[in-house]
Amino acid sequence: xxxxxxxxxxxxxxxxxxxxxxxPQANLDAAVKLIGEAKEAGADYVQTPEMTNIMEVGRQKLFxxxxxxxxxxxxxxxxxxxxxxxxxxxxxxLAIKVSPDKAVNRSYLIDPRGEVVARYDKIHMFxxxxxxGESYRESNSYRxxxxxxxxxxxxxxxxxxxxxxxxxxxxYRALAEAGASFLAIPxxxxxxxxxxxxxxxxxxxAIENGCYVIAAAQGGKHENGRETYGxxxxxxxxxxxxxxGGTEPGVILADIDPAEIAAARGRIPSLQHGRRFEVVEPLAxxxxxxxxxxxx
Numbered sequence: 001x002x003x004x005x006x007x008x009x010x011x012x013x014x015x016x017x018x019x020x021x022x023x024p025q026a027n028l029d030a031a032v033k034l035i036g037e038a039k040e041a042g043a044d045y046v047q048t049p050e051m052t053n054i055m056e057v058g059r060q061k062l063f064x065x066x067x068x069x070x071x072x073x074x075x076x077x078x079x080x081x082x083x084x085x086x087x088x089x090x091x092x093x094l095a096i097k098v099s100p101d102k103a104v105n106r107s108y109l110i111d112p113r114g115e116v117v118a119r120y121d122k123i124h125m126f127x128x129x130x131x132x133g134e135s136y137r138e139s140n141s142y143r144x145x146x147x148x149x150x151x152x153x154x155x156x157x158x159x160x161x162x163x164x165x166x167x168x169x170x171x172y173r174a175l176a177e178a179g180a181s182f183l184a185i186p187x188x189x190x191x192x193x194x195x196x197x198x199x200x201x202x203x204x205x206a207i208e209n210g211c212y213v214i215a216a217a218q219g220g221k222h223e224n225g226r227e228t229y230g231x232x233x234x235x236x237x238x239x240x241x242x243x244x245g246g247t248e249p250g251v252i253l254a255d256i257d258p259a260e261i262a263a264a265r266g267r268i269p270s271l272q273h274g275r276r277f278e279v280v281e282p283l284a285x286x287x288x289x290x291x292x293x294x295x296x
Contacts, residue, residue: 014046014251016034017218017249018030018031019222021222021224030249031074031078038253041251041253045087047090048216049187052092052093053072053095055222055226057136068097082112083114088109088110090108092184094106099143103142104122105121107119107186109158118160121147123161125164155258156182156258159183161184162187167197169205173209183205183211184215187215190226198229198231206236210264213233215232231247232244237260238260
């Protein structure tokens with residue numbers, strides 16, 4: 001829809017929930033089908049999850065299967081598809097080779113002309129040991145990004161992030177303070193951490209910044225044995241979940257009204273109230289008391 005000013009006022013997002021396997025071609029075929037379904041359902045902006053092209057932890061299997069950006073068939077196909085469907089297509093992330101022993105976890109925003117208009121490399125690496133025995137060392141294979149990224153969509157400014165970034169609120173505050181209205185968080189949360197934290201963290205990022213959160217996710221038991229939480233989600237700036245998936249692959253749709261952003265920020269204008277401060281080391285005893293008491 002278009003408002004009286006001529007600027008688009010509302011739009012429809014399509015979240016593509018996947019269960020990526022080890023074959024980039026199989027994952028590409030699955031993503032193309034679901035992106036087409038989202039377009040048929042009226043989506044103007046379509047987002048896929050983290051690791052759209054491959055779900056593989058082992059370096060020995062990962063690196064032979066991926067390519068550099070120029071040689072990545074998935075990216076080339078997605079660019080053609082965005083142009084064909086005339087949509088803003090946000091590929092949550094692809095594993096892209098940048099050296100013989102390092103890749104990047106890179107998000108791509110593609111405009112309706114098929115042009116890549118924004119790239120974002122995941123900043124925070126998922127290096128954790130979970131209580132159920134699962135262990136991840138993303139930094140072994142991936143080089144972290146160093147820059148936050150924003151892009152102006154027809155409906156407002158989008159901040160690009162990926163998965164584990166969700167646990168670092170300073171990144172989202174910086175994006176909101178730089179004008180973001182929408183926060184993209186394509187993810188592959190584990191079943192264990194997703195069950196505990198996925199909803200509360202996404203809602204918190206939306207509430208504290210007065211932004212829409214748009215988060216496509218991986219879901220279910222993957223070929224490599226990993227289990228992801230799913231529950232692709234859209235949260236409005238007041239913290240209400242307006243759309244949510246389950247664990248199966250599919251498309252989740254939501255209509256976004258940017259007017260809700262101004263309304264939420266008008267009620268709680270915390271973006272205007274933030275203050276810079278320093279953190280100081282506490283003294284064992286206030287200096288004025290020590291001065292009065294004197295040495296022991």
